[in-house]
Structure formats: structure tokens, C-alpha cells
Amino acid sequence: MEVICLHDEAFYQLIEEVVDRIKEKQNITEDKWISPERAMEILNIKSKTTLQKLRDDGSITFTQPQKKIILYDNNSILKYLNNHTKKTF
Template sequence: MDVICLEDKAFFALVEAVVGRLKPENDTTGFKWISDVDAMHCLNIKSKTTLQKLRDEGKIRFSQPQKKIIVYDRDSIEAYLEKHAKETF
């Protein structure tokens, strides 16, 4: 077995390079359309019924590319949250 020794700076530079290469592949924050699970997580709700109510009342945008597939617009969810944000004292 070979042992490789690195200085602290070289080690952290290597780790940053690896993370930099992996991050774009696994980063879903850039997607405009998100799943119902992600939408529920963003809204901090646990019920699909509540999510459907927001959708049916036109409070958040959605797209239905296929009969059983519904995706939600991340920007409309953020706008909904901003609209209902309360200012602190």
C-alpha cells in the first residue's frame, strides 16, 4: 500500500477541485421546474392536498407535461413565499 502525504494547502485545494467538479452534476437548485416533493420541501408542507390546493387556487404555477406528471415553477413558489413574508420589528 502506498501512502501519499500532502501539505494542508495542497490537500484543501484538491478537495475544492473535486467538489467543484461534482457540484454542477448534483446541483438541482438551478432547475426552473421542480417535483412535488421538492415543492413541498420548499413550502415546508407535508400534505400533497395542500400543494394541490395552492395549485388549484392559482397561487403557484405548475406544468403537466403528462397525465400523472406535475412539476412546479420554483420562481412562483419563491414569489408566493415572499408575498406572505412578514417584516420583523
């Protein structure tokens, strides 16, 4: 049996590459459910209160698999952004 040792950084980089290859093979371009941090990044907002308002008024879809875990539907966020696109003059 062979033992391979990796530094933490190299291990996590390897994991990311494996996940990227699996997504590529399965034609998955983006995760369906994303974290609140990622949702805020896509929406370009800084406030968790604003994110909660969008969730509460039904502007974006979410799931709550556990009491303190809320995930957001990436497609609904992109749809929200597209619905609020303004045409230039």
C-alpha cells in the same frame, strides 16, 4: 478500448458532479421546474393536498407534461413565499 467499472454510488456521485459543473458554467442556480417533493420541501409542507390547493387556487404555477406528471415553477414558489413574508415589529 478501455473499460471502466464503477460502483453504483460512485457512478451517481459522478453524474451529480457533472450536472453541478454544467449548471455552474451556464449560471443556472436552480432548476426552473421542480418535483412535487422538492416543492413541498421548499414550502415546508407535508401534505400533497395543501400543495394541490396552492396549485388549484393559482398561488403557484405548474405544468403537466403528462397525465400523472406535475412539475412546479420554482420561481413562482419563491414569489409566493416572498408575497407572504411578514415584517417584524
